[in-house]
Amino acid sequence: MAIRGVIFDLGSTLIHRTGLELEREKCAALAAFAREELGCRDPEALARTLLRLRLEAWRRAEEEQIEYPAARSIGQALAAHGLPADPRTVQRAEVSFFAPEVRASRLYPGAQEVLDALAGMGLRLALISNATSHQLVLDIARKHGIVRYFDPLVTSAAFGRTKPHPSIFRHVLEAWKLPPHEVVMAGDTLGADILGAHSVGLRSILVDIEPNPDNSRFEDRVRPSARVRDLWEIPELVRLWSDSP
Numbered sequence: 001m002a003i004r005g006v007i008f009d010l011g012s013t014l015i016h017r018t019g020l021e022l023e024r025e026k027c028a029a030l031a032a033f034a035r036e037e038l039g040c041r042d043p044e045a046l047a048r049t050l051l052r053l054r055l056e057a058w059r060r061a062e063e064e065q066i067e068y069p070a071a072r073s074i075g076q077a078l079a080a081h082g083l084p085a086d087p088r089t090v091q092r093a094e095v096s097f098f099a100p101e102v103r104a105s106r107l108y109p110g111a112q113e114v115l116d117a118l119a120g121m122g123l124r125l126a127l128i129s130n131a132t133s134h135q136l137v138l139d140i141a142r143k144h145g146i147v148r149y150f151d152p153l154v155t156s157a158a159f160g161r162t163k164p165h166p167s168i169f170r171h172v173l174e175a176w177k178l179p180p181h182e183v184v185m186a187g188d189t190l191g192a193d194i195l196g197a198h199s200v201g202l203r204s205i206l207v208d209i210e211p212n213p214d215n216s217r218f219e220d221r222v223r224p225s226a227r228v229r230d231l232w233e234i235p236e237l238v239r240l241w242s243d244s245p
Contacts, residue, residue, distance in 0.1 A: 003203075003242045005124040005178055006234070007169070009187030010137060013207045014111045014146065014231075017188075018104060025100045027051045030074065033096035038083045050077040057132070065165040067156040070094060070132040098136045105140045108209055114231040115149045121235065126172045127153045128185075130192060134158040163189075164196025173200065184225075184241070186234060190218035198222060203241065205234060 008014055027050045031043035040046055053076055057068035074093050079085040118125060127150040131137045134155040141147035152175050156162040159171060173180060180201030187193025188207045195218060197204040206215075206224035209231070226237050 003123065003182060003184055003238045005126065005172075005176055005183040006118055006238065007126045007128055007172055007183060007185045007197075007202070008115075008150075009163075009185075009189070009193050009207070010127060010129040010131070010140070012188035012210050012212060013186060013193075014108060014115075015140065015144070016106045016108065017210045017212075018101065022101060022104060023054060024051060026097050027054070029100050030077075030093055030097040033093055034078065034081075034083055037092070038078070038089070040081060040083055042081070046077060046081050046083075049080055050074065053077055054132075061130075061156075061162050065162050067130070067132065067160060067162050069157045070097065070136075073132075094133065094135075098133055098139070101136060102139045102143060105143065107144045107146070108231060110231050112144065112146055114234060115146055117235045118238065119149055121238070123238065124151070124176055124178075125149045126151065126176070128163060128168055128172065129155050130162045131155045132157050163187075163192035164199060166196065166199045169196055169200045169202065184238065188212050190215040190222050190224070194218075194224045195222045205237060207231070 011017060027047040030050055031047040034040035034046055035043040050073060053073040057073050061068050071090050071094055074097060075085040075090045115125060129137050134157045137155050152172060154168060154171060159168050161168050173183060184203045184205060185193055185197035186205040186207055189212050194204045194206055203225040206227045208227050208229050228234060
């Protein structure tokens with residue numbers, strides 16, 4: 001049974017994981033923008049407000065499987081401190097907010113070469129990323145020269161739903177016009193990537209380069225079709241599955 005497409009996650013799958021410390025740095029970058037460009041008198045308080053709103057948005061997104069974009073949280077934080085929150089200002093603020101994340105992003109070793117190998121096998125490649133900014137994912141993918149591999153490139157910010165909601169996976173299947181058994185999902189999270197993939201009938205590869213501590217919550221509910229600790233294992237897995245009766 002031939003495998004004809006592979007869907008990738010981004011964070012902790014193709015690029016190194018980031019954490020709460022980077023989120024604080026991003027809030028500080030937004031606060032600096034607000035001080036310099038908008039005359040914010042208490043940038044530290046603004047940074048605290050934004051971090052609180054971001055954490056709450058993440059919690060709600062996980063519970064509801066609906067994305068709450070960064071632009072919304074940024075606009076709420078600016079308005080709460082009496083600062084302009086019109087679309088143009090929020091857009092400029094969002095660029096400043098995500099600049100540290102774009103700078104910090106680093107591909108895993110071999111990531112681009114593995115994508116190239118899979119494309120060379122004639123496979124279709126897509127990206128589904130739970131991200132509060134579509135532009136952020138585009139900027140990271142362009143920075144590292146991998147955007148050209150993905151068609152489509154889907155983010156929860158643009159789609160509206162987050163993994164593991166089945167609709168975001170079906171969106172790629174419909175775009176490709178492929179049945180689920182011909183597509184594989186590769187990602188680092190049991191609760192989002194693997195559980196979501198299985199809900200629509202995809203095979204799954206858990207990418208365990210930097211084991212996700214949150215996976216322990218789902219180990220009794222979902223088991224990936226395969227687990228890898230090196231991205232170079234993925235092309236061989238796809239070949240094996242394609243050659244199996």
